[in-house]
Amino acid sequence: xxxxxxxQLQANILDDETIxxxxxxxxxxxxxxxxxxxxVLFTILVALIVMKMTPIYSATASxxxxxxxxxxxxxxxxxxxDTSRKDYMQTQYExxxxxxxxSRAVDELDLSNDPTFMPQSSGGFTILKDAKKWIKSKxxxxxxxxxVELTETQKAxxxxxxxxxxxxxSISVKLVNNTQVIEVTAVSDSAQLAARIANSMGDVYxxxxxxxxxxxxxxxxxxxNESMEGLKDKLEKAERKLTDFYEDNQLVNLSNxxxxxxxxxxxxxxxxxxxxxxxxxxxxxIYEQTQRNGADYSALAxxxxxxxxxxxxxxxxxxxxxxxxxxxxxxxxxxxxPKMVAANAELTSVRQTLQTxxxxxxxxxxxxxxASQERVANLQEEVSRAKSEYRKLSSLENQxxxxxxxxxxxxxxxxxxxxxxxxxxxxxxxxxxxxRILDPAVPPNNPxxxxxxxxxxxxxxVSFGFGVFLAFVLEALNSGVRSVEDVEKKLGQRMLGLxxxxxxxxxxxxxxxxxxxxxxxxxxxxxxxxxTSLSLMxxxxxxxxxxxxxxxxxxxxxTVSTNLAFALxxxxxxxxxxxxxxxxxxxxxxxxxNYQPGLSNLTMKTHSLDECLVHDEQSGIDxxxxxxxxxxxxxxxxxxxFNALITYLKKHYTYxxxxxxxxxxxxxxxxxxxxxxxxxxxxxxxxxxEKMIQNGLGRFLQxxxxxxxxxxxxxxxxxSDVSERYGGFYDQYGYNADS
Numbered sequence: 001x002x003x004x005x006x007x008q009l010q011a012n013i014l015d016d017e018t019i020x021x022x023x024x025x026x027x028x029x030x031x032x033x034x035x036x037x038x039x040v041l042f043t044i045l046v047a048l049i050v051m052k053m054t055p056i057y058s059a060t061a062s063x064x065x066x067x068x069x070x071x072x073x074x075x076x077x078x079x080x081x082d083t084s085r086k087d088y089m090q091t092q093y094e095x096x097x098x099x100x101x102x103s104r105a106v107d108e109l110d111l112s113n114d115p116t117f118m119p120q121s122s123g124g125f126t127i128l129k130d131a132k133k134w135i136k137s138k139x140x141x142x143x144x145x146x147x148v149e150l151t152e153t154q155k156a157x158x159x160x161x162x163x164x165x166x167x168x169x170s171i172s173v174k175l176v177n178n179t180q181v182i183e184v185t186a187v188s189d190s191a192q193l194a195a196r197i198a199n200s201m202g203d204v205y206x207x208x209x210x211x212x213x214x215x216x217x218x219x220x221x222x223x224x225n226e227s228m229e230g231l232k233d234k235l236e237k238a239e240r241k242l243t244d245f246y247e248d249n250q251l252v253n254l255s256n257x258x259x260x261x262x263x264x265x266x267x268x269x270x271x272x273x274x275x276x277x278x279x280x281x282x283x284x285x286i287y288e289q290t291q292r293n294g295a296d297y298s299a300l301a302x303x304x305x306x307x308x309x310x311x312x313x314x315x316x317x318x319x320x321x322x323x324x325x326x327x328x329x330x331x332x333x334x335x336x337x338p339k340m341v342a343a344n345a346e347l348t349s350v351r352q353t354l355q356t357x358x359x360x361x362x363x364x365x366x367x368x369x370x371a372s373q374e375r376v377a378n379l380q381e382e383v384s385r386a387k388s389e390y391r392k393l394s395s396l397e398n399q400x401x402x403x404x405x406x407x408x409x410x411x412x413x414x415x416x417x418x419x420x421x422x423x424x425x426x427x428x429x430x431x432x433x434x435x436r437i438l439d440p441a442v443p444p445n446n447p448x449x450x451x452x453x454x455x456x457x458x459x460x461x462v463s464f465g466f467g468v469f470l471a472f473v474l475e476a477l478n479s480g481v482r483s484v485e486d487v488e489k490k491l492g493q494r495m496l497g498l499x500x501x502x503x504x505x506x507x508x509x510x511x512x513x514x515x516x517x518x519x520x521x522x523x524x525x526x527x528x529x530x531x532t533s534l535s536l537m538x539x540x541x542x543x544x545x546x547x548x549x550x551x552x553x554x555x556x557x558x559t560v561s562t563n564l565a566f567a568l569x570x571x572x573x574x575x576x577x578x579x580x581x582x583x584x585x586x587x588x589x590x591x592x593x594n595y596q597p598g599l600s601n602l603t604m605k606t607h608s609l610d611e612c613l614v615h616d617e618q619s620g621i622d623x624x625x626x627x628x629x630x631x632x633x634x635x636x637x638x639x640x641x642f643n644a645l646i647t648y649l650k651k652h653y654t655y656x657x658x659x660x661x662x663x664x665x666x667x668x669x670x671x672x673x674x675x676x677x678x679x680x681x682x683x684x685x686x687x688x689x690e691k692m693i694q695n696g697l698g699r700f701l702q703x704x705x706x707x708x709x710x711x712x713x714x715x716x717x718x719x720s721d722v723s724e725r726y727g728g729f730y731d732q733y734g735y736n737a738d739s
Contacts, residue, residue, distance in 0.1 A: 027475045028468065035467035039460050046459035047452075055447030059194035060185040061202045062439035065092050092435070093175050093182060096205050102168045103160075104204045109196060112156070112163040116190045171201060181438060191443040198441035206435050220420075228417055235410035242403040269386050273379040279372050322347040481683050481690060487710050490690045491697065496680065496709035497530035499523065499560060500717050510559060512589050513618060515566045522717070523563075530560075530711060531567040537708055538678060545646050545656040547676040549669040551696040552662050555684040556713040558585045561659040564680075569621040572654035577624045579672050580661045581633035584626030590616060598627025603641040609648075622653075638671045646675040663696035673705045681707050685715045 028035075095101065111117045150158065174183045186197035326343045333340040481487060484495045500522050502510050514520040515527055538544050548561035558580075565576040578586035581600055586592075592614055601607040602624070614623040630636055649656050658676055660669040673679050679700060683693055700707050 024472075027471060031467070031471035031474070035464060035471060038467045038470075039464040042463035043456060043460040047456050050450055050452050050455050053450045054189055056187050056189065056449040057191040057194045057444050058185055058187045058448035059191070059198045059441040059444055060183050061198040061437060061441040063096075063182045063184065063202050063205065063435050064438040065089060065180045065182060065435045089175055089180065089182075093173055095208075096182060096184060096201065097168065097171060097173045099164065099168065101201065101204050101208050102171070103164050104208060105197065105200045106160065106163050106167055108204060109200050111167060111197075112160040114193070116193055117188065118159065118163055118166070167197070171197065184441075186441070187448065191445070195441040195443045199437070202435075202437045202440075206437075209434055228414070231410060231414045231417055235407070235414050238403065238406040238410050242400070242407055245399060245403055265386050265389075269379060269383045273376065273383050276372065276376045276379050279375075318350045318353075322350045481685065481688070481693065481710075481712065484712075486690075487683075487712060491683075491693055491710060493681070493697065493707060494709040496533045496711050497526060498685075498712040498715045499526050499530070499556070499563075501685075501714040512562070513566075515563045516618065527563045527567045530564060531571070534564075534678065534680070534708070535571075541677060544654075544678060545650055545658060545676040546678045546680060547658045547660055547669065547673050548680045548682060549660045549696075550662050550682040550684070551664050551688050551692045553583070553665065555662070555682050555688060557662070557682040558589070558659050560680070560682050560711055560713060561657050562586065562589060565621050565655070565657040566619045568655040568657065569619050573652075574620075574655040574657065575622040575624065575649055575653045577649075577656065577658045578626045579637065579658045579668065581626050581629060581636065581668070582661055582666065584629070586623065586659060587625035590614070590623060590625075592623070592625050596625055596627070598625035599642075599645075600627040600630045600633070600636060602627070602645055603636045603639060604630070605641065634666065634668055634671060637668055642672070643675045663699055664692055667699070670699055670703045670705070673700060673703065678708045679705060680709065680711055682711045682713050684713050687714075 106112060170187050172185045172187075174185065175181075176183060184198050184201045186194045186201065188194040188197060322343065326340075326347050329337070329340050329343050335341075335344075481490060484498075487493055487495045502514060502520055502523055504510060511517065511520075515524050517524075534546065546564070548557050548564065550557040558578075562576065565574050568574040576586065577599060578584050579599060580586075584598075587594070587596065587598070596614065597607040597612045599612070602609060602612050607627075612624055612627065614625065615621075616623060636642065646656060646658075656676075658672060660672045663669050681693075681697060697707055
């Protein structure tokens, strides 16, 4: 097989990623006996240990935790447990198994002196103590530890602490889901003691809660008394400060609207100031216009403020009427006519009156402007004064409020604390438990542990599973070859056939002529299958020399070569040659005497072929034994004499089967292969390592000779994963002992 073909074959095998369950089943079947033995032995050991274990009894007491404890007064603020919180039940769960509750239970039941709960030491470790003492005596350099003698009180306390630790580890607390029930379970060697412990834990928990409430009430009362004194001093100090504030500022009461009146006054002055400033602006504009026109009465008369004045408008109408009369009379009379003179005099009088009115009006505008200025200045002073007064009153009001607030707060705290003190004093003698025993524990009739059936069953299951796991680990670590897949995948070689193992006693050789025995029909048919595979590979060759070798001794190469010669002898003329000149075995198998000349004698030409040839009557084949063992067997096999012998035999025999030495021991097989046509490599199943076989095959590749295939020998069809493929195959076609 070329390297290219072998690499392609290996690649195809590696690409197959399907899980071969049949292979795993065969692995299990192969190790099934050992797995079962391991499981049974381990189960028996566990059963013996379990039977000697002391029975343990469990007793359970149920406690109902009240979510809302009864309260006489609203004193819960002092020592309240917020039972509406989600962690309240978890807190009670931890309290029950706290060291404080456990220690009280130990004291109540006197468990430290109970021989059932705290048995006396039996002295079972005396051997260990003696060994430790002997080691110390042999090693004097070790530091000596002075033994401290304990008093009776110290011993009792030490024993009590040991009992507390043991009880803490021997109880378990379980919170029932979605309820307010807590189950306390105690375990002990005694059923009665277990029940007593469980009930005592519940009672101690309730008593501990009540005692805690009493202690907390006492502490709360003491705390409130101390706090009352401080609050009283603070209240008196705050009241004195408020009184001093009123006296220092000569105030009666700022809270009756004084600050509000000041604010209203300031607002009123501000409105008046705003109006006065508006009037001042108007008067200033008129005043400035009159100042710009000076004594020009005609210009002053055209001012809007003058024109729109009521008195000026009245005089203007009179002037218009006088002007109209003068104009009418001037058309009838002359300038010196009395009527004309009278009309002109009236017009002049009206105009003088108009000027007088304008002058008075301008004078009144100036006077009004001055008055507006004075009013604005006065109002500004009043607003400033009102602001100052308002700020002063606001500051005083803020101080008063701060002082009053301090008085009110201290008064409220004092009143509240006083109320709590009274409630706590009244509450001091009241006891209300937050829990009660819902279902007391009773002594159990049957032990809770150990569960012998469960432990024994689990031991069998675990040991069985471990055995299966160990079998697969050993299978994975196995480097041997046991199947067609191993030959193709690990070795990259063609599988010519497999030879099943024949059952025989230890140190007993396989029967020589098992091939012809009907009892071994599977073995015989396996050899015929090998013969067929070999014949199909060399159809073009009429005569052929076949070399049979292996990696190491004891792989059955001589058995394969002998039985292959028997099978080929049934087809045509066959000769078997023992070319293992170092440890020959063919002659011994056929009971040929040691003095019989053989291959070494032929190659050295000391004897003729007829002298060396042995004929087996039953099988009809000829034999050439190893002959005399030479000192240089490899040189004889590499010489021309051996090659000439093989060439001669191929002319007179159809099949020449050559049995050679193992490849890992010597290189004789590589030398002999040059004269042979085919090389058969025998591998013992589950024996020779893959690496050693690869080395042997590689040596043939180095000398340029191909290996036709591998024969897997001594295969246990009952344990091998090829049993379903090969085991019983021939029986299906009627090949059995009767045929």
